[in-house]
Structure formats: C-alpha cells, structure tokens
Amino acid sequence: MKIKAIKTRVFKPKENLFLFVEKYLPKISEKSILIITSKIVALAEGRLVKYIDEKSKAKIIKAESEFTLKTKYVFLTIKDGIVMANAGVDESNADGNIILLPNDSFKAAAQIRKYFCHKYKFKNFGVIITDSRCLPLRAGITGVALGYAGFKGLKNYQGKPDIFKRPFKYSRVDVADSLATAAVLEMGEGDERKPLAIINEAPVEYTNRTNKNELKIDIKEDIYGPLFRKIK
Secondary structure, eight states: OOOEEEOOOOTTOOOOOOHHHHHHHHOTTTTEEEEEEEEHHHHHHHHHHOOOHHHHHHHHHHHOOOOEOOOOEEEEEEETEEEGGGGOOOOOSSTTTTEOSSHHHHHHEEEEEEEEHHHHSSEEEEEEEHHHHHHHHOOOOEEEEEEEEEEEEEEBBTBBTTTOOOSSSEEEEEEHHHHHHHHHHOOOOOSSOOOEEESSSSOOBSOOOTTTTTOOTTTSSSSTHHHTOOOO
C-alpha cells in the first residue's frame, strides 16, 4: 500500500471543494482512494462560527452531540455513533473560529466520489473523510473515517479458518478507520498543510454501494458497554 499526502494552500470558507481538490491532485488512477480531511469539507459547507468564549463553545458542543460528559480536559461525546472529544468541534488551524464537523460525511464522500468517477470514468474509486481521535488509555491521536464511499469499510473473518484451521467467531477488521489512521499519519496535525492524500494498492473490496452503518455497534453489544453504563 502506498500513501502520498498532498500539500496545499490554506482552504477558504465556502470555497469550491471540487475545484480545490482537482487543482492539487496528482495524476490519479483506477483503484485508488482519495483522503480528505473533514476540516476542509466542513469549511466548504460553511460549518464554522466565531469563537466567543468557552461557555458558548460548550453550548455548541452539546447541540452537536447525542451524548455529552464533562471531563477534566474536554467533553466526552457521542456523535454519529462515534465516541469523540467535543463532538469534533475544533479551534486548531481555524483562525479564531470554531469549525464543526461536516453535516453528513457519508453524503459528502459519496458526492466527491461521484464527481471524480464521472470526470475520469472510474469504476473502482474510494473516498474517505477523515478526522482525528483519541483512544481510551492511549496517548496521542489516530485517524478516524467519519464517512467513506466506494469500498467496504468492514472485512469479516467470522467463520473463516485461522492458520490452525479453527474458525474465527468474532474477528472483523475495521478497514475504513485503519486506512484513515494511515493517511492521517502522513497528512499530519500541525502546520504541514496536507489536507489531502491518495492511497494506492489498498487491500479493499470496491463497491458502488456503501453501508454507512456497517461499522456501528449497539452500545448493548459493545465490549466497552459496561464502562458506558457506569457513567451517569
């Protein structure tokens, strides 16, 4: 698998996202995956507000969340079925503004994929909208796929044999978030100005229909569910 992060100028609010991506994309080919940070997708949608104070920011976070819990450093939130800090509300690289997450990252990924498939006559082409997240009891951040299109985001090993011919009972691989994490590592989190990346030779199964719920787990079935049930 090969990943190439792409340096750009600073993206402007409500700028045309398609033209911006086209301008900086290198030559792309069939069976590649375009990675786009959620920040520029949100900016293209006008999803930003002026930062006033922490109180107003907290109101925005709560309005954007399905669940909020105040912690020492951030609000622990659930948004769109994903546990994240502050519902993705971000002040970094925002020039005094607060940037929210895109309205619908799966819809945005599908629209971007449709545009480039039509332009280049692709049949197998993927798009991932990425953000960063923290994992419980682990320092640092990794990537997460807020939305994606063009490939299956979950690889199922259930019923298949391991190297000793024993069938897997539960094993599944989160393909979408794994690719997002690899790309975010290349794109950076500081002043790199690399909001785009291309992944080639990714081990994915391409598809025209994306199941946006395939990675979601009911909290009653989640192995971390007992921890959440103890939170009041």
